[in-house]
Amino acid sequence: MLETQHIAANPETSSGQRNFISQKVNDFPPSGIRKFFDLTASMKEVISLGIGEPDFVTPWHIREAATYSLEKGYTMYTSNSGLLELRQELARYLELHYGVSYNPESEILITVGTSEGLDLTMRAILNPGEEIIIPDPHYVAYPADIILAGGVPIFVPVSEENNFAIKASDIEPRITKQTKAILIGYPANPTGAVIFKSELNNIARLAEKYDLLVISDEIYARLIYSVEHTCFSSLLGMKERTILIGGFSKSYAMTGWRIGYVAASRQFIQPMTKIHQYTMLCCPTMAQMAAIEALKRGESEVERMVQEYDRRRRVMLKRLNEIGLPCFESKGAFYAFPSIKTTGMTSEEFAERLLKEEKVAVVPGSAFGQCGEGFVRCCYATSLANIEEALERMGRFVRRKAP
Amino acid sequence: MEQVFEILEQNAKASPEQISTMVGIPASEVEKIIKQAEKDGTIVKYKTTINWAKLGKEEVWALIEVKIAPQRDLGFDAIAERIYQFPQVYSAYLVSGTYDLAVLVKGRNMREISSFVTEKLAPLERVQSTVTHFLLKRYKENGEIFQPSLENKRLAITP
Ligand SMILES: Cc1ncc(COP(=O)(O)O)c(C=O)c1O
Numbered sequence: 001m002l003e004t005q006h007i008a009a010n011p012e013t014s015s016g017q018r019n020f021i022s023q024k025v026n027d028f029p030p031s032g033i034r035k036f037f038d039l040t041a042s043m044k045e046v047i048s049l050g051i052g053e054p055d056f057v058t059p060w061h062i063r064e065a066a067t068y069s070l071e072k073g074y075t076m077y078t079s080n081s082g083l084l085e086l087r088q089e090l091a092r093y094l095e096l097h098y099g100v101s102y103n104p105e106s107e108i109l110i111t112v113g114t115s116e117g118l119d120l121t122m123r124a125i126l127n128p129g130e131e132i133i134i135p136d137p138h139y140v141a142y143p144a145d146i147i148l149a150g151g152v153p154i155f156v157p158v159s160e161e162n163n164f165a166i167k168a169s170d171i172e173p174r175i176t177k178q179t180k181a182i183l184i185g186y187p188a189n190p191t192g193a194v195i196f197k198s199e200l201n202n203i204a205r206l207a208e209k210y211d212l213l214v215i216s217d218e219i220y221a222r223l224i225y226s227v228e229h230t231c232f233s234s235l236l237g238m239k240e241r242t243i244l245i246g247g248f249s250k251s252y253a254m255t256g257w258r259i260g261y262v263a264a265s266r267q268f269i270q271p272m273t274k275i276h277q278y279t280m281l282c283c284p285t286m287a288q289m290a291a292i293e294a295l296k297r298g299e300s301e302v303e304r305m306v307q308e309y310d311r312r313r314r315v316m317l318k319r320l321n322e323i324g325l326p327c328f329e330s331k332g333a334f335y336a337f338p339s340i341k342t343t344g345m346t347s348e349e350f351a352e353r354l355l356k357e358e359k360v361a362v363v364p365g366s367a368f369g370q371c372g373e374g375f376v377r378c379c380y381a382t383s384l385a386n387i388e389e390a391l392e393r394m395g396r397f398v399r400r401k402a403p
Numbered sequence: 404m405e406q407v408f409e410i411l412e413q414n415a416k417a418s419p420e421q422i423s424t425m426v427g428i429p430a431s432e433v434e435k436i437i438k439q440a441e442k443d444g445t446i447v448k449y450k451t452t453i454n455w456a457k458l459g460k461e462e463v464w465a466l467i468e469v470k471i472a473p474q475r476d477l478g479f480d481a482i483a484e485r486i487y488q489f490p491q492v493y494s495a496y497l498v499s500g501t502y503d504l505a506v507l508v509k510g511r512n513m514r515e516i517s518s519f520v521t522e523k524l525a526p527l528e529r530v531q532s533t534v535t536h537f538l539l540k541r542y543k544e545n546g547e548i549f550q551p552s553l554e555n556k557r558l559a560i561t562p
Binding site for chain 2: 031033036037040041046048050051052053055139140141189307311312314315318361363384
């Protein structure tokens with residue numbers, strides 16, 4: 001199923017205990033990112049381009065609103081679905097930015113991050129052995145969420161020639177009787193790729209033709225540069241087939257708050273709420289209060305951060321190409337995904353040696369799936385000074401390795 | 404074009420090439436915009452924000468509220484000019500509210516500032532009253548917060 005080697009989480013121990021861990025978890029490959037985390041954390045003065053989160057602190061007015069809610073004593077559970085005011089603000093926001101309308105009473109669920117939204121979706125829709133089609137390379141949690149819910153991830157290679165956007169014509173041959181859904185996430189982690197409306201329309205036609213669901217992880221929707229984002233559920237006839245997942249982590253720099261949402265028609269929100277009410281009960285109240293503030297008054301802060309990311313993006317892309325690591329123009333999220341094939345190293349070798357020799361951390365593309373091999377993920381959510389220094393060091397490294 | 408100035412305001416050392424990359428217009432164009440702005444006074448000056456306290460340098464600052472009787476035809480401008488021409492005055496603003504001019508002055512010690520107030524500012528014709536507030540601590544200036552930069556709270560690698 002997954003490409004990484006088998007590592008027992010809890011091998012039979014000398015204490016004579018049997019292995020108490022479930023087979024599924026035992027067989028589960030560890031995250032390819034973990035190893036790099038340990039290695040990087042053990043070193044000093046590393047410039048990290050390996051961090052998948054904003055370098056901005058949550059805007060002050062949002063933090064202040066959360067503090068105020070604590071002072072006022074908002075420390076209790078909320079309704080399972082989340083505060084109604086938050087769902088109403090979200091409905092307004094989705095309508096305003098993407099032209100999609102969801103009923104705040106029955107079609108929106110507030111979750112503990114986009115992460116919970118993904119997990120709930122899989123648990124709500126999958127029977128054992130059913131398949132979900134996902135791009136490769138992909139965000140690290142996609143296959144894990146599918147497998148843990150008893151499903152099978154089916155990988156569709158996405159290629160650099162196509163700017164890392166998935167193609168309906170590559171999806172279609174992989175559809176079987178077991179296929180339940182297509183999971184897409186654009187703008188994408190790890191590539192920074194965006195997808196255009198014309199291709200989304202092709203995917204929509206596939207969904208209709210084979211009666212499939214589309215799970216759309218749009219957490220990076222606001223971090224998009226000089227192009228427009230199309231929300232999948234805004235496509236003709238797609239609202240009923242789309243599970244739209246989003247969050248606050250990236251656009252509002254709120255990763256640590258753990259808040260996100262799912263928007264879908266009632267037939268999906270209801271069963272997901274059922275799972276959520278037993279497993280999570282509700283999203284932290286303080287985070288919900290902060291999210292209301294973010295939606296109500298956070299727009300100028302989002303714009304400020306997006307503008308800053310865009311400047312850094314341009315600098316990083318230009319420098320990568322200059323130092324001999326060709327990179328397609330990523331137009332979303334905060335990642336560049338340069339090819340390292342000319343160096344003759346695997347992405348893991350490249351990342352490890354770059355870290356040891358020049359103290360710059362990047363994430364090997366192979367951590368995001370087989371098709372990520374030959375690339376590394378460089379995140380530009382860090383200061384311009386850091387980007388410039390890191391690229392200087394990478395240039396030195398590449399020149400040294402040149403055949 | 405605005406973006407060019409926003410970047411320069413944050414970092415006066417940004418080169419036309421760097422700015423060109425950041426905003427996606429040719430470097431020659433950026434250079435032209437900057438030259439023009441320097442000429443027409445859009446760019447007033449390139450300055451550096453220095454935390455003098457770090458060098459242990461003693462400096463005294465005061466914010467002075469000045470009440471003024473405006474002049475016929477000239478309003479506040481003539482008297483404001485008499486005040487802001489003094490080199491001790493670092494910034495001067497006409498403000499709404501219970502006083503008229505807000506004046507930020509800088510001196511080497513308290514005596515320097517008090518003699519400026521008592522000998523120069525207060526005796527000026529049309530200055531009706533002054534209230535002097537000595538600065539005790541600076542937290543933020545020109546958008547920059549004066550505190551040791553927060554160490555990075557992010558983990559080294561995240562998904
Ligand atoms: C594509 C993608 N989806 C989901 C997540 C998880 O986000 P959240 O913080 O909302 O759980 C991330 C975080 O890196 C991501 O990159």
